[in-house]
Every structure is written in structure tokens, then in C-alpha cells.
Amino acid sequence: MTEIPEPVGKVPEPVEGQVPEPVEGHPDPTPEPGTVVGPVTVGPIAHGGHCVARHQGRVIFTRHALPGERVMITLTDTSQRSFWRGDATAVIEPSPDRITPACEISGPGLCGGCDFQHVDPGAQRRLKADVLAEQLQRLAGLDLRVTVEEVPLDGADHGNGADHGPGADHSALGWRTRMRYQLDDRGRPGLRAHRSHQVIALPAAGCRIAQPMIAHPVAPVPAADLSQVDGTGVEVIGVAAADGVHWPTGPDTITEHAVGRDWLVAGDGFWQVHPAAADLLVRTVVDGLDPQPGETAFDLYCGVGPFVGGLLAAGCRVIGVEGSRTAIQLARRNLADAGDRVQFVADRVDRALARQPEGQRRSGDRPNRRSGRRRDRRQGPRPLPTRTDLVVLDPPRSGAGRAVVEQIVARRPRAIGYVACDPAALARDLGYFAARGYRLERLRAFDLFPMTHHLECVAILHGDGEPTSRDT
Incomplete structure (x- = not known):
């Protein structure tokens, strides 16, 4: 035993x-x-x-x-x-x-960050494929088996090979580019236990899935001497002693490189934590949609714009929609060279899609009687076009939901690229799309979160299917 x-x-x-x-x-x-x-x-x-x-x-x-x-x-x-x-x-x-976990603090009652440290990496991917297949069948009525693809790491920054000890899988450790550490009651940096506020202090080897440069936080600081911790601690640039210790997060923005250009990202903003993810996902979506020069595209939940950048490079005109005003401001800076080929809307996706052009208001809606050609800011962003050729959506873990799916389908795009980090939400939304005539053309799954139960999927849907009776 x-x-x-x-x-x-x-x-x-x-x-x-x-x-x-x-x-x-x-x-x-x-x-x-x-x-x-x-x-x-x-x-x-x-x-x-x-x-x-x-x-x-x-x-x-x-x-x-x-x-x-x-x-x-x-x-x-x-x-x-x-x-x-x-x-x-x-x-x-x-x-x-x-297998024997690579991490000393993996196990019952210990760090809750990794679910599968005890599982061979190849078997981890098979387990994730089992979960994806079960969710697709149960929630979307799809009998489909998808291979979860390994995502290799390239470059010394990722700490491959011998850095992780004999027998270690080179793609399963040293991949995470952002970490959020907590302090225990002795001021030691650590990670929370599963479903708990208890902090498990890091071992001497640091976090095994983090890139080496962030696997070892700063030296222990007694909790009584800690006056303030700013934000998430994504990037610590200094420790200053005064009436206590102040840990700043670093600059307001950081720079990432993907899709052939640099991207400004807020220090506490969203960016994929796997170093290969952004390039891989943008390439997979663009290849699946096969955009043609001159087509129009929506990028919903666009963040700072990487999918917008991929669509622009293919010759599309793009409208990006994002709820974070900070992300939209950075997206405009990131893609300032695109001129009038790109438009960004700072608004919730569901609200932006539902906003109606003035000429199509429902009976009983109050008309706009303001004179002049300039739009009043109190009216909010302009309504989105009622038709588009392509849609990309990369929603949060909860997925898009029925209302957003209905608004997308109403614009009759010829193809949709759906990026999902939760297989249950993806399967549910695929059921909504199928009920409205959009069939799944292609589905790929990537192991962008080794040692955890998470995975990333890219689904390509085409609008030439017959509506189904299933609407989960």
C-alpha cells in the first residue's frame, strides 16, 4: 500500500x-x-x-x-x-x-494549485480528453473524441530538462509566466491549499510549474512588518523598508510579444499564462476561419487585441468589444497603426450586441430627438453592425451564454471561432449554436495548463447547418 x-x-x-x-x-x-x-x-x-x-x-x-x-x-x-x-x-x-509528484507540497492538505502532479503528463492529457468528451456528449449531444495536444516549450527561460530533475516532462513544468503568491503567518511566500485560505509555504525548489525567474519570490518577511501588498504581486521590482515593508507590483503595464508584434498589457490584466498560448490560439483561430481580405469581423471579449491583430493581418476590418476600459485603451495603443480598419468598443459584450440602431428600435421605444450630427456621449457606444462575416469570441470561464449566442447568430456570420477554457461552458454554448443552425466544423484542444485539470479549446463553427431541436 x-x-x-x-x-x-x-x-x-x-x-x-x-x-x-x-x-x-x-x-x-x-x-x-x-x-x-x-x-x-x-x-x-x-x-x-x-x-x-x-x-x-x-x-x-x-x-x-x-x-x-x-x-x-x-x-x-x-x-x-x-x-x-x-x-x-x-x-x-x-x-x-x-507517478511521484515533482513538487514537495503536492498532496492532500497541501497546495491546491495543481490537480495532477501525481499523474503521468501523457495520462493527464487523456484524462482531460475524457472530461471534454463527456461534457460534449452530455451538454451538446456530440459524440466526439478529441486529442488534447501537448504544447512544447522552447527556450531556456522555461527551465526545461534537468532543471526539473530526472524523468521530468519538459512541457509540464516551468511554463507559468504569472504567479500570485500569498504570505503565511510567518511572512513566508506560499500558495493556498485547496478550497482554503490556509497558505502552504513554498519549498526550497519554489513553484515547479512557474518559470524559473518567478518560481522563487523574495526572502521571507515577517507578517507584522508587512505594511502593504499592492495588487497581485505579478511583478515585484523592489522592497523598501520604512515603517514597514512595501511590495509594489511593478509598472502599470508589461510588454508581451505574440503574433509578430509587442502588446502592452496591464500588470493586473488578462494575458494567457502559457508562453506559447497567444501565438498558438491566434494561429488556430485564423487558420480555422480562413478570413478573406475585405471581410468584416467581430472580436468579442477582445482584451488588448491579439485576435484583432491576427484578423487585421489577414486583411479584415475588425470591431473589438471588451468590458475592461483599461484593456480597450491598451488595445487602441497596440493597434494604432491599423487606422480606420479597426474599431474598439468599451462595453459588456451582451449589452453591445443587444444595442439597436435607431432606425430599428422596437415600437414604443423613445426616439432620439437630439438635433445635430454629433452623437451624445450619454447615448453610449454606437450600435454594432447588424451583419458580419466572421466572429471570434474568447469569453471568461462562464462562457458566452444563450443571449450572446442568439445575438451572434442574428448577424449570420459565415464562420465563428470560439476559444474556451472551460469544457462545460463550451459544450453548453455549442448546444445553443447547434439549435440555431451552426454546426461544429472543427475542434482542437491544447494542454496549456499542465499539472492542472484545465485545458484550452478552439471550436470553429459554420452557419450552413440546419437548426436542431436540442437547445440545452
């Missing part, structure tokens, strides 16, 4: 024994967190980085396990009626895909 290292920090002591059998006529007894149950045979992987196990008819979402393993489970959350949560704290029959 393989013993998983004991948790450190303030976690409940395990209570040996199984959950008591239900008493007839009474509700099922609920064990306390820390109770150990098993042995249990682990079931399939589920969305969220855990496996599904069952014990005495109860579903237990179990971390640090693999499908098919026989394990003992320490319960961590028994507050829900329909399921419990737990950690595999002892492995009786291990999977052949189980």
Missing part, C-alpha cells in the same frame, strides 16, 4: 473507520470531515480535477486519485446532501499512470 505524505498545517486528524450504516427510519448519518472511509475503488475522472468514487451509495468527489485505483479516502467536506468531497490519503492498488 502506498502511503501519501501526511498533510501539513491545520487540517483535521483522520478518524479511522467507515461511515455508519443508515438506520431505518432515520436520515443517513453524516460523518465529520477527517473521517477515513474505504477501501474504495475509484471511478471515472470528472470535470474539476477530481475522480468520482462511491461509498455506501454516496458519491465522493476525490482528489489525488486515479480511475481504477483502490484507495482510502479522508473526507474533507460532508456538508452537501448529494455528495461529499475527499482526498485519497492511501493508495492500496495504484494505477500504472501514477
Whole structure:
């Protein structure tokens, strides 16, 4: 039997024994967190980085396990009626895909950042493919198996090879370009435990998935001496001693390079954390859409403009829509050389798409009686065109949603490129598109977040399909 290292920090002591059998006529007894149950045979992987196990008819979402393993489970959350949560704290029959974690603080009760440190990287990608296939079938009615592609790292900055020890996968470690560290009660930098505010101090080796230059934060600082921590700590440029210690985040903007140009990004703004992601995703979307010179395109949730840049390079005229005013300001600076071929709208995507041209207002809407040709700022941004050739959307983890899908389809684009970081939200939205006549033409999935359960997908849809009766 393989013993998983004991948790450190303030976690409940395990209570040996199984959950008591239900008493007839009474509700099922609920064990306390820390109770150990098993042995249990682990079931399939589920969305969220855990496996599904069952014990005495109860579903237990179990971390640090693999499908098919026989394990003992320490319960961590028994507050829900329909399921419990737990950690595999002892492995009786291990999977052949189980490996020794590269990180010293990976395991039950420890850092919550990596879900799959105990899994061979190739097997990680197969597990992610299983989750994607299950979500597509359940939420979109699609029987489709997609290979999750490895994304190689190039260059010494990523800390490949021997930096991670013998046998380490060169693409699975040293990839993360941004980190957010916390301080424990002794002032040591660390990372939070899973579903907890507890801070687990970094080991001497630092964070193993971070690029070497950010894997080791500054020296420990007693919490009592820490006067202020600005923002996210993305880029620390100095530590100054006065009445306390002040950690600045660094410049307001940083510069990233992708799609053949430099991009200004807010220090606390969005940019893909994998160094190969921006180029890969833009190239995949543009190749899938096959834009033609002179076509019009919407880039929804455009951020600072990388997909806009790819579409402009293909000869399109582009309208970018983004809710962050800071991102829009930077996008205008990033693509100032495009002139009138690009327009940026600072507004929520759903609101921008729903705004109607004045000539198409519904009956009963108050008309605009202001004289003069100049548009009053209080009216908000101009309505978007009612037709477009192409749409790119890269929504947040929650996805686009039904209302945004309906507004996109109403403009009858010939092709849509959907970039998604959550397979459940993607599958749901693909169902909405299919119900309105847009079929999935191509789907690729990339392992841009090794050692975690996350993945990135690019779906290409064409508008020549018949509407389906399924509308999930």
C-alpha cells in the first residue's frame, strides 16, 4: 500500500473507520470531515480535477486519485446532501499512470494549485480528453473524441530538462509566466491549499510549474512588518523598508510579444499564462476561419487585441468589444497603426450586441430627438453592425451564454471561432449554436495548463447547418 505524505498545517486528524450504516427510519448519518472511509475503488475522472468514487451509495468527489485505483479516502467536506468531497490519503492498488509528484507540497492538505502532479503528463492529457468528451456528449449531444495536444516549450527561460530533475516532462513544468503568491503567518511566500485560505509555504525548489525567474519570490518577511501588498504581486521590482515593508507590483503595464508584434498589457490584466498560448490560439483561430481580405469581423471579449491583430493581418476590418476600459485603451495603443480598419468598443459584450440602431428600435421605444450630427456621449457606444462575416469570441470561464449566442447568430456570420477554457461552458454554448443552425466544423484542444485539470479549446463553427431541436 502506498502511503501519501501526511498533510501539513491545520487540517483535521483522520478518524479511522467507515461511515455508519443508515438506520431505518432515520436520515443517513453524516460523518465529520477527517473521517477515513474505504477501501474504495475509484471511478471515472470528472470535470474539476477530481475522480468520482462511491461509498455506501454516496458519491465522493476525490482528489489525488486515479480511475481504477483502490484507495482510502479522508473526507474533507460532508456538508452537501448529494455528495461529499475527499482526498485519497492511501493508495492500496495504484494505477500504472501514477507517478511521484515533482513538487514537495503536492498532496492532500497541501497546495491546491495543481490537480495532477501525481499523474503521468501523457495520462493527464487523456484524462482531460475524457472530461471534454463527456461534457460534449452530455451538454451538446456530440459524440466526439478529441486529442488534447501537448504544447512544447522552447527556450531556456522555461527551465526545461534537468532543471526539473530526472524523468521530468519538459512541457509540464516551468511554463507559468504569472504567479500570485500569498504570505503565511510567518511572512513566508506560499500558495493556498485547496478550497482554503490556509497558505502552504513554498519549498526550497519554489513553484515547479512557474518559470524559473518567478518560481522563487523574495526572502521571507515577517507578517507584522508587512505594511502593504499592492495588487497581485505579478511583478515585484523592489522592497523598501520604512515603517514597514512595501511590495509594489511593478509598472502599470508589461510588454508581451505574440503574433509578430509587442502588446502592452496591464500588470493586473488578462494575458494567457502559457508562453506559447497567444501565438498558438491566434494561429488556430485564423487558420480555422480562413478570413478573406475585405471581410468584416467581430472580436468579442477582445482584451488588448491579439485576435484583432491576427484578423487585421489577414486583411479584415475588425470591431473589438471588451468590458475592461483599461484593456480597450491598451488595445487602441497596440493597434494604432491599423487606422480606420479597426474599431474598439468599451462595453459588456451582451449589452453591445443587444444595442439597436435607431432606425430599428422596437415600437414604443423613445426616439432620439437630439438635433445635430454629433452623437451624445450619454447615448453610449454606437450600435454594432447588424451583419458580419466572421466572429471570434474568447469569453471568461462562464462562457458566452444563450443571449450572446442568439445575438451572434442574428448577424449570420459565415464562420465563428470560439476559444474556451472551460469544457462545460463550451459544450453548453455549442448546444445553443447547434439549435440555431451552426454546426461544429472543427475542434482542437491544447494542454496549456499542465499539472492542472484545465485545458484550452478552439471550436470553429459554420452557419450552413440546419437548426436542431436540442437547445440545452
